[in-house]
Amino acid sequence: MSRCRQNFHEASEAALNNQINMEFGAMYAYTAMAAHFDRDDVALSNVASFFRKNAEEERDHAQKLIAYQTMRGGRVVLQAIAVPEQTQFASVLEAFEAALALERRVNESLLKLHGVASEHNDAQMTDFLEGNFLNEQVDAIKQLADQVTNLQRVGTGLGEWHFNQSL
Secondary structure, three states: OOOOOOOOOHHHHHHHHHHHHHHHHHHHHHHHHHHHHHOOOOOOHHHHHHHHHHHHHHHHHHHHHHHHHHHOOOOOOOOOOOOOOOOOOOOHHHHHHHHHHHHHHHHHHHHHHHHHHHHOOOHHHHHHHHHHHHHHHHHHHHHHHHHHHHHHHHOOOHHHHHHHHHO
């Protein structure tokens, strides 16, 4: 057992490992989105860059959770990362709707993780999640929701090209 482990329940450790996997899965999904929009027959480079940035952010989240897990005396158990549910998109709107749904799932998972920590009176972990993840998730969901609304307004074709230019 780790010498630094204190008030860190096994259920919290397992839930953190699941969240690490969720963050890496989100990274895969955003990477697939970026690759789609970077194709020569799609050629929306700013949309691709937006999704590439999101992929990097999700990877950074996973790394931050890994560092936290080890800091608390937990053991990181990496799991298989699922192939993204969708890798091709009929429109930019479809991709942004998928991204919004993904961020909502990640947020729900973080809220469950927060609940596990609360259930085991782990104030340090709840503070870590609140300070590093929860507000950021709300901001990301709002940003994506706004972008979905704007994409609905502009439509496909030239509207998507203009949206790409504005990113």
